[in-house]
Amino acid sequence: MIKRNPAFQALKAGYLFPEIASRRKAFEVSHPEAKIISLGIGNTTEPLTPHISSAMADYSRFLSTREGYSGYGDEQGLKALRSKIAETLYAGTADESEIFISDGAKCDIGRIQLLFGADVGVAVQDPAYPVYVDGSVIIGAASSVSAKAEPCAKSCSETSTGAHTGYAGIVYMPCTAENGFFPDLSVVPENSLIYFCSPNNPTGAVATKEQLKKLVDCALQKGCVIIFDAAYSAFIRDDSLPKSIYEVEGARRCAIEINSFSKPAGFTGVRLGWSVVPKTLVYEDGTPVINDWNRIMTTVFNGASNIAQRGGLAALDETGLKEMRSLTDFYLENARLIKACLQGGNFNSMGVRIYGADNAPYVWAQFPGKKSWHVFDEILKQCRTLTTPGSGFGPSGESFIRFSAFGSRSNIQEACTRLSSFAL
Numbered sequence: 001m002i003k004r005n006p007a008f009q010a011l012k013a014g015y016l017f018p019e020i021a022s023r024r025k026a027f028e029v030s031h032p033e034a035k036i037i038s039l040g041i042g043n044t045t046e047p048l049t050p051h052i053s054s055a056m057a058d059y060s061r062f063l064s065t066r067e068g069y070s071g072y073g074d075e076q077g078l079k080a081l082r083s084k085i086a087e088t089l090y091a092g093t094a095d096e097s098e099i100f101i102s103d104g105a106k107c108d109i110g111r112i113q114l115l116f117g118a119d120v121g122v123a124v125q126d127p128a129y130p131v132y133v134d135g136s137v138i139i140g141a142a143s144s145v146s147a148k149a150e151p152c153a154k155s156c157s158e159t160s161t162g163a164h165t166g167y168a169g170i171v172y173m174p175c176t177a178e179n180g181f182f183p184d185l186s187v188v189p190e191n192s193l194i195y196f197c198s199p200n201n202p203t204g205a206v207a208t209k210e211q212l213k214k215l216v217d218c219a220l221q222k223g224c225v226i227i228f229d230a231a232y233s234a235f236i237r238d239d240s241l242p243k244s245i246y247e248v249e250g251a252r253r254c255a256i257e258i259n260s261f262s263k264p265a266g267f268t269g270v271r272l273g274w275s276v277v278p279k280t281l282v283y284e285d286g287t288p289v290i291n292d293w294n295r296i297m298t299t300v301f302n303g304a305s306n307i308a309q310r311g312g313l314a315a316l317d318e319t320g321l322k323e324m325r326s327l328t329d330f331y332l333e334n335a336r337l338i339k340a341c342l343q344g345g346n347f348n349s350m351g352v353r354i355y356g357a358d359n360a361p362y363v364w365a366q367f368p369g370k371k372s373w374h375v376f377d378e379i380l381k382q383c384r385t386l387t388t389p390g391s392g393f394g395p396s397g398e399s400f401i402r403f404s405a406f407g408s409r410s411n412i413q414e415a416c417t418r419l420s421s422f423a424l
């Protein structure tokens with residue numbers, strides 16, 4: 001019989017979201033009348049905006065005409081869209097030839113791992129979006145010998161520096177309230193891949209330019225490549241905060257950026273994203289990384305949907321940018337409402353501390369001395385509201401709860417009303 005890929009054996013059970021679903025189910029069985037509100041999953045809820053959706057509808061009709069029909073396009077994406085992204089979002093920092101259109105950020109993160117193979121060391125923020133770790137484990141990077149950096153050589157659990165990792169080859173970089181959610185970079189192994197997400201899911205923290213400069217300097221000094229996940233950049237309202245890693249000097253020599261239309265345009269179902277691989281990013285032997293990325297994208301990817309790409313083009317013209325702005329403003333207002341509610345009443349006396357929300361669609365709330373899963377269960381029981389336990393995103397998320405601002409206004413308001421009488 002064929003053998004199972006040992007990487008899957010090593011993969012820890014996809015624990016978080018199935019566990020949340022099963023606790024919800026159990027609650028619903030015992031309380032069939034309960035109308036549960038979900039502030040749990042980071043999935044968009046508001047409809048596509050008119051200008052962007054009509055661009056896709058029009059193009060799809062055009063495809064049904066002889067003159068309008070087209071089949072496969074360039075794997076790298078529509079030239080017009082690549083150049084629109086370059087000019088609108090990376091003026092002066094990336095060229096259109098360095099932009100690759102894709103079916104979304106998650107898919108790009110998965111393919112990126114093919115680029116560096118199983119021997120690479122990995123450093124991730126803790127807590128983090130689960131795809132960085134699980135994708136690395138699947139490719140085998142988590143058990144690579146060369147990646148067994150000092151910090152986890154002993155037990156691969158808790159290290160002297162406080163870095164925590166459940167897998168050999170993966171170093172967790174704690175991001176806590178104490179360090180302002182920016183990690184101690186001394187734990188980063190040499191020649192490793194650093195996953196970094198800002199604005200961050202789940203913490204909602206946005207790295208400052210000074211912090212990103214530290215990250216870039218560390219990567220250049222240690223020979224690392226940063227995978228910068230900017231999926232929430234459109235939620236940044238503080239103009240002093242960087243929306244792209246390329247705003248930092250030196251990033252073009254050490255960073256790949258990933259972004260997506262999912263969260264700002266509600267394209268979670270439509271599917272459209274992009275990656276940026278600067279020509280100046282090279283391997284040890286001098287080969288440009290972009291050559292191999294182009295090879296991967298032309299080999300295991302066949303281009304993003306041509307309809308979705310017309311939506312992306314519309315999203316970046318004047319009207320589209322306004323529509324995305326009002327959509328992100330809507331979710332940010334939800335975040336503000338949740339934050340205000342958690343700053344009032346009983347939460348104060350529980351010593352709850354609130355982070356995130358201002359430039360990200362997540363509120364990250366710490367319940368000092370409590371376990372995340374306990375708080376999750378109590379909020380579900382008392383408020384019939386679903387959240388996400390912070391510990392599910394990594395060990396440093398313990399005692400935190402993530403509240404997602406993706407929801408209709410009436411659901412958010414109702415959740416806030418219910419939360420106002422919460423007590424622990």
Ligand SMILES: *Cc1c(COP(=O)(O)O)cnc(C)c1O
Nearest residue numbers: 104105106129201231260262273
């Ligand atoms: C939602 C999300 C993505 C996924 O984006 P898609 O383009 O829909 O695949 C990537 N990164 C983070 C941090 C996210 O929260």
